[in-house]
Amino acid sequence: MAGSTIYDIAKKAGVSIATVSRVVNKSEGISEETREKVLKVADELGYYPQAYAQGLARKKKNIIMVVVPVLSNYFFMEVLEGIQDEISNHNYDLNIFNIQGKSDMFSQVENIIKRQWADGYLFISTHLRTEQLNKLKSYDMPITLIDEAYEDMDSVLVDNEKGIEQAMHYFLANDLNRIGMISALKSSKPGQQRIQGYRKALAEAGVEIDDKLIVTGDSMDRDGFSEKNGYEGMNKLLDLENPPEACFCASDIQAVGALKAMEERNVKIPIIGYDDITISNYIGLSTIRQPMHEMGSIATQMLVQRMQDQELSPKQKVFSPELILRSSTQLKALAKGES
Amino acid sequence: MAGSTIYDIAKKAGVSIATVSRVVNKSEGISEETREKVLKVADELGYYPQAYAQGLARKKKNIIMVVVPVLSNYFFMEVLEGIQDEISNHNYDLNIFNIQGKSDMFSQVENIIKRQWADGYLFISTHLRTEQLNKLKSYDMPITLIDEAYEDMDSVLVDNEKGIEQAMHYFLANDLNRIGMISALKSSKPGQQRIQGYRKALAEAGVEIDDKLIVTGDSMDRDGFSEKNGYEGMNKLLDLENPPEACFCASDIQAVGALKAMEERNVKIPIIGYDDITISNYIGLSTIRQPMHEMGSIATQMLVQRMQDQELSPKQKVFSPELILRSSTQLKALAKGES
DNA sequence: CTGAAAGCGCTTACAG
DNA sequence: CTGAAAGCGCTTACAG
Secondary structure (H helix, E strand, C coil): CCCCCHHHHHHHHCCCHHHHHHHHCCCCCCCHHHHHHHHHHHHHCCCCCCHHHHHHHHCCCCEEEEEECCCCCHHHHHHHHHHHHHHCCCCCEEEEEECCCCCCHHHHHHHHHHCCCCCEEEEECCCCCHHHHHHHHHCCCCEEEECCCCCCCEEEEECHHHHHHHHHHHHHHCCCCCEEEEECCCCCHHHHHHHHHHHHHHHHCCCCCCHHHEEECCCCHHHHCCHHHHHHHHHHHHHCCCCCCEEEECCHHHHHHHHHHHHHHCCCCCEEEEECCHHHHHHCCEEEECCHHHHHHHHHHHHHHHHHCCCCCCCEEEECCEEECCHHHCCHHHHHHHC | CCCCCHHHHHHHHCCCHHHHHHHHCCCCCCCHHHHHHHHHHHHHCCCCCCHHHHHHHHCCCCEEEEEECCCCCHHHHHHHHHHHHHHCCCCCEEEEEECCCCCCHHHHHHHHHHCCCCCEEEEECCCCCHHHHHHHHHCCCCEEEECCCCCCCEEEEECHHHHHHHHHHHHHHCCCCCEEEEECCCCCHHHHHHHHHHHHHHHHCCCCCCHHHEEECCCCHHHHCCHHHHHHHHHHHHHCCCCCCEEEECCHHHHHHHHHHHHHHCCCCCEEEEECCHHHHHHCCEEEECCHHHHHHHHHHHHHHHHHCCCCCCCEEEECCEEECCHHHCCHHHHHHHC
């Protein structure tokens, strides 16, 4: 039963392979009689066209491929949900290609494109350099970037700086000037951007920046976007001689860790995360919302369009982040007033 | 630059396609001179072998494919992390195939196998029926099941009932007899199993079972394994005339929702979840740990072994779940003593 | 060390 | 309505 080919079916059904192919692909103009005969044999022998042979012959794979550096990440998971939902409206299968952290990321990404795995690609948080994106562009493959800006390709992203600004403004407006920042790894692009946003917002407000308030945990997993990293980061902040009176985290998942550190030490300062992953609503975490689900579905739509017409001019979709206030920032009264 | 083939390279470099193939595949016995010449041209033209053509010619894809019904799920994410880690020790690429919820799941799964996408498959939580697994078995492809039991294939799973038993024993031993159960959708296999474990444990302890205490939320997303579902479930429990004095949740993520419902209503009863996803530790949720990461890596190891020798007899790896006590069960004093 | 040729399993004009 | 044949882009014995 294993591994029967179109030849086996043709032989057993007493027809040509062309006929088998037509039946299996539901082409028109096949007599009902042969159709049934072929289908019966195909079912008996467990036949269905091999993807690789079919893809080669057709020069079309019917696959949309998501390319990601790290799979186990909440942001990614929720974006993916949006992709999944949207893709179910189209006739494509979804494949995810996990690029391994070890060797050079760009060469891996480049090879994926060269190898022509799919008809179109969704790159999530790959954070490539402009010259690298230019190179990719030259392969002339439909690609949509998510969480990454590049004007010569379709991309959907969120205005990071603006989001952070909102968080900062909120703190400052509430008279909280000494604001800690728990960052992700500085080597990660969004990590950098968020730090920059932090600095910029403070600078504009005329608040002096204390570099000691910008920390990250020691856990490098997931580029530092982890509970553990946030936990460690908050502990560093609280160990400071002059600890912050509020805190901004580069991601909700870090904030989860930070919250725990606070609880253990029995201190409470207002804290704002970044992302608005689903749990944040349930644990009362204030945050900057990125519309992850929508980002995924919009990106998929854009990609599908481009696959139909590669001549379209590149589109950017920049979402504005939104500050969501929950209980984690309602501690001001507690912290200042009541204590 | 886009889409050059081995013929283009051969022509431009003035060699045969066989030579190009050998150079690109790093075969031995190629003069340094031609090697360099070919490599130079290949680089200029951005050539790398097309995956589909190569796979067809070699009859080997070098791909391990993970097949999952629902991507955005914490259990899956953590299992995946283990898979990812282990796979980086081997020379395979990782592909994830997302089967769409809409049409018949089994026929989709069957087609994936028939289409020979990969050299080996990891099925996570597909929960197929025995006859279906028998059918899959007949295709004679290396498959390892995760979170699913079937004695004729390699599989790694956790003894669900035993886990639930532990939670129940803990409650009962602490004099908590009226135990609520927030279940996932009853149509899901693990959902069922967990309800069964609940009933069994109570029956063995001679505690009368009140069916009103077994609830699920109205949110059907992710088979009911969601925050929202847990939130709704807990609200139903607390709306009961005679609400439970403790609660068991079919997953941690549901417990997160349940916790919120309790907080809003300002009630606290001991609660135990299931899975031990990373955040649970940070929010103090007691739970039954499934070693997800390890399950992923062990399953991958088993699969790789089987890909080397399809004659191996099927192995089962059954993990014992472990009760992890955290603050969410330390409320007994509060609930009973102090109030 | 290198090339000509067969073959991998399909699809799809082209004929009939 | 059906088949013979070329072609998709590779790999790999086989010869030399």
